[in-house]
Amino acid sequence: MSNEKEILEALRQIHDPELRRNIVDLGMVRDLQTNNGTVNFTLALTIPECPLRDQLVAEARTAVANLPGVTEVNINLDAMNMAERRAAFGISSQLSPESTQVKQVIAVMSGKGGVGKSLVTGLLAAGLKKAGYRVGILDADVTGPSIPRLFGARGPVQIAPGNRLQPVASRTGVKLMSINFLLEDEGQAVIWRGPMISQVIEQFWNDVNWGQLDYLLVDLPPGTSDAALTVMQSLPLNGIIMVTTPQALAAMVVRKAVKMAQTIHTPILGIVENMAGFVAPDTGQLYDVFGPSHAQEIADAADAPLLVRLPLKPLIAALCDEGAVEAVDEPEVTALVQALGLLASEGVTPQPKEIAAV
Numbered sequence: 001m002s003n004e005k006e007i008l009e010a011l012r013q014i015h016d017p018e019l020r021r022n023i024v025d026l027g028m029v030r031d032l033q034t035n036n037g038t039v040n041f042t043l044a045l046t047i048p049e050c051p052l053r054d055q056l057v058a059e060a061r062t063a064v065a066n067l068p069g070v071t072e073v074n075i076n077l078d079a080m081n082m083a084e085r086r087a088a089f090g091i092s093s094q095l096s097p098e099s100t101q102v103k104q105v106i107a108v109m110s111g112k113g114g115v116g117k118s119l120v121t122g123l124l125a126a127g128l129k130k131a132g133y134r135v136g137i138l139d140a141d142v143t144g145p146s147i148p149r150l151f152g153a154r155g156p157v158q159i160a161p162g163n164r165l166q167p168v169a170s171r172t173g174v175k176l177m178s179i180n181f182l183l184e185d186e187g188q189a190v191i192w193r194g195p196m197i198s199q200v201i202e203q204f205w206n207d208v209n210w211g212q213l214d215y216l217l218v219d220l221p222p223g224t225s226d227a228a229l230t231v232m233q234s235l236p237l238n239g240i241i242m243v244t245t246p247q248a249l250a251a252m253v254v255r256k257a258v259k260m261a262q263t264i265h266t267p268i269l270g271i272v273e274n275m276a277g278f279v280a281p282d283t284g285q286l287y288d289v290f291g292p293s294h295a296q297e298i299a300d301a302a303d304a305p306l307l308v309r310l311p312l313k314p315l316i317a318a319l320c321d322e323g324a325v326e327a328v329d330e331p332e333v334t335a336l337v338q339a340l341g342l343l344a345s346e347g348v349t350p351q352p353k354e355i356a357a358v
Contacts, residue, residue: 002067004032007039010063017052019088023060026088030078037071039064044078046085047229047264053077085233101212102136105235106269106340110243111257112250113222116274117243118146120310120336121219122325124241125174127337129326133214136167138204139178140231141221142197143190148180152323155181160209167208172326177208194226201230224260232264239269241307241340244298246276251294258302268304270339271295276309286311308336 002010011029012022023029023043032041043060045053057075064073080088108121121137128135139147148154151170157177160166167175179200180186192200210216218235221227231237240261244254261268273295278287289312299306310332319327 002034002069004034006067007032007034007041007064010067011060014056014059014063016046016056018046023056027080027084028056029060031076037069038074039070039072040074040076042076042078044080044084046080046088102210102216103213104215104238105218106215107140107218107220107228107231107235107237107240107266108243109220109228109240109257109261110254111222111224111260112244112253115243115245115250115254116310117141117222118150118219119316119320119325120241120243120272120274121217122147122150122320123310123316123328123330123333124336124340125215125217126172126326126328127333128215128340129172129174131337131341134212136175136210136213136216137177138201138208138216138218139176139180140201140204140218140227142179142192142200142227144221145178145180147176147219148178148186149323150320150325151176153181154186155183157181162209164207164209165204167210170326174326175210175213177204198226198230198234201227202234205235224257228257228260229264232261232266237266239267241269241272242298242302242304243272243274244295245274246288246290246293246295248291248294251298254298255301258298262302268302270305270307271299271302272307272336273309275312278312305339307339308332 008024008029012024014023015021016023016026016028019026028044030042030044033039043057045056057077061073061075064070108117108124110117118141125135125137137147139145151174153168153170153176155168157168158166165177167177168181170176179190218231220231242254242258242261244250258268273293275290276293276295278289279285280287293309295306295309313330316328316330319325
């Protein structure tokens with residue numbers, strides 16, 4: 001029967017495809033026990049529902065089963081805690097002095113593209129600023145940044161003391177940081193792989209002179225992969241605002257983002273439905289242009305409140321195209337700001353999830 005050292009050496013040949021390091025050195029192999037040809041151990045995944053878990057389990061089982069004297073291999077699954085994930089991804093657990101001056105970090109997410117995450121981020125930031133809060137936006141949509149255009153803001157970015165990036169201030173004083181401020185041409189394509197995008201997001205958090213903020217909003221791109229994972233694992237999020245639209249297709253994709261947030265134990269503060277019908281200015285009749293609402297269903301799945309339903313209004317679109325999102329004055333935006341203020345002050349505690357053994 002192979003000993004513990006030989007088993008660990010065999011498992012060192014298995015590498016996490018994302019982190020490109022072996023699972024033993026990453027601290028993923030735990031509670032190793034042997035007994036009369038039976039090997040038991042726990043495999044701690046980076047996140048509970050890691051999409052690569054079946055591959056890792058299969059490779060680990062094969063590596064151990066091929067050792068002399070091994071007749072049975074039992075693998076239980078667990079997940080790393082936040083500190084362990086940060087260490088595995090090589091992220092410092094120490095926040096910079098500037099970072100600690102940010103009171104609330106809130107991500108705006110959907111999973112679905114084209115639902116208006118950037119619009120909601122911009123409207124919310126402008127509304128919070130009007131309410132007297134100190135606000136910043138970290139544009140995490142590195143390959144499709146919209147925040148600069150919404151605010152009519154342009155670079156170049158100045159260097160602050162300590163060799164840090166100075167955020168660009170909007171007309172009303174919202175602090176903005178986006179990859180577009182660092183490009184010679186705002187139409188230039190950013191063609192980067194996931195790790196490079198993650199690195200930029202981390203730099204926008206650690207290397208930007210945010211100063212004192214009441215709220216830092218993080219505008220996420222569509223999807224549930226690199227950028228979203230980086231924000232959830234690297235930034236001290238207080239919660240997520242999930243954006244959807246009435247279509248059943250959008251609701252289906254947004255539920256995936258809800259599931260991701262729940263899996264990584266990130267609180268969902270509430271749901272915002274954008275494009276929630278059109279009110280005809282001549283008759284006042286409401287038309288469900290994109291079909292009936294599914295927002296309450298998403299709110300129920302997320303165990304979070306439906307904060308507001310934003311209707312389609314041509315004036316809002318026109319102002320945003322002009323870079324004047326801060327000029328939008330709508331009662332729904334005021335309601336959203338008030339709701340967020342209450343939620344952020346009360347706080348939300350995520351519920352733990354269990355992981356089944358394999």
